[in-house]
Every structure is written in structure tokens, then in C-alpha cells.
Amino acid sequence: MTTIAPVSNPPASNPSSQTDATSKTRVDYNSFLKLLVAELKNQDPTKPMESTDFVAQLATFSQVEQSVQSNAKLDQILQSNTLTQAGSLIGREITSADGKTSGIISQVKVYSDGLMAILKDGSQLVVGPGVTIKDASSQPAA
Template sequence: MNISALTNMTTNTGPGVANAAQTVDYQSFLKLLVAQMKNQDPTSPMDSTDYVAQLATFSQVEQSVQMNSKLDQILQASSFAQAGDLIGREVASADGKVSGIVKEVQLYSDGLVAVLEGGEKLIVGPGIVIK
């Protein structure tokens, strides 16, 4: 078995690698499948049920990625609704040191921050009291 072609390969560990893994589509999968069929050992070819299993697995992964995307959209919409409900209400931190009426709400990827009329900022999370 000749593996000299593998020794010349370079690996890319930059920030674009994670994005490239998420952009694999059916065309890419079919190209890989055809390449696998061309390069398989003719004396012991892969069973056709293995190809179907690979296609089904790829389909499940793609559906999971799409479902995660939809769940992220639902979570973001829920955060927007929660942010709108806080404006004009009185909030207090769990320890009671920071309190006031919410002037605006800032939405970040990891949660909400309420900006109070006095300029203080309060992370909206467990323990916060909303009146």
C-alpha cells in the first residue's frame, strides 16, 4: 500500500477550519463518495449498504445542524421578547446592592445586560429581582 501522498499533506489549524467543517453540503459529500469509490481496493470493495449508511449518517448530521440553527433563532427571539419586557421595570441584583429602573437592555451572545437610569449595568440572570 502506497501512502506517500499522505506525507505531503499540510494541515490548517487557523480560525477558518471550524467554519469549513460546517459548510460541507451534499455536493461535497458526493465528491468524497465518488473519490472513495475510485480509490477503494478492487479485491475487497466496500458493500453498497455501507455507502447508504454513510449517506444516512451525513443526512442526520445536516439535519442536526439545521435544527441547531433554528433553535438558536428561537432562543434569540425569546431573548428579544425578554429584553422588551424589562424596559421601564424596577430590577435589583440578588444581593440588593444594585437596583433601579431599566432604561435600556443590551443583548449579548451570552445574555442580557440591563442598563439602569443611574447608568449602572446589571446582568440579567439567576437571582435578579424584577418588580
């Protein structure tokens, strides 16, 4: 019986672009590859794997690889959408869900779990459920 060494995260070539979800996916993908190679190395030569079993494993390998690639593309699309949304908020008026904080958005910070609007007065407001965002020019004249 062969012992397989524990899987460790590979060093990231660009840590700022790699998320925890991507790391977890990469570890699962690498684990799958290591298990497949170990199984092929350690199969009994007197009882080789049935060709149908081998084809099924190759099909599974292909599905895993396609899923990893699809997830990477979806992450890129989501990141692009978030950046577009953030840029479109600048110059608009935002009001918190409770109505206590309001102002014109001067900049937006993008975090992995959402957006933070920074108002012209320096206060910060999480862009989330219940906030109201409207065009700043739609304010009644004083």
C-alpha cells in the same frame, strides 16, 4: 495513501451573524463531507464498498445535515426569545441579588451569554440568578 489538507474556517459572508458554535458546526460538517469524498475517491476498485455500508454512510450524511439545520433553527429561536425577553424588561424595576443596586431599566444590552440591564441612573446590572424584576408601577407611593 493520500494526504488530506487541514480544514480551515470558510470566510463568513456576514461575520456579525455567525457565532463560534456555528463556525465549529460548519467545520465539523465540512470535515465530514471531505472525509466521505476522500473515502469514495480512494476505495480499491477491486474491492468496492458493500452496498449496505454505502447506504449506512449516506444515512449518516443525511443525519448530519439534518442536525446542522436543526441547530441553526434552534439558534434562531433562542435569539428571538432573548430579544423578546430583553424588550419586556424596559421600564421595570430591577434589584440585584444582594439588594445593593436597584432602579428602573432604561435599556437592555444583549450579549451571547446573557443580558445587561442599564438603569436610568446609568448603572449596569447583569440579569441573572438572584435578581428581582418587578413592574415599576407596583412601588408604594411616597
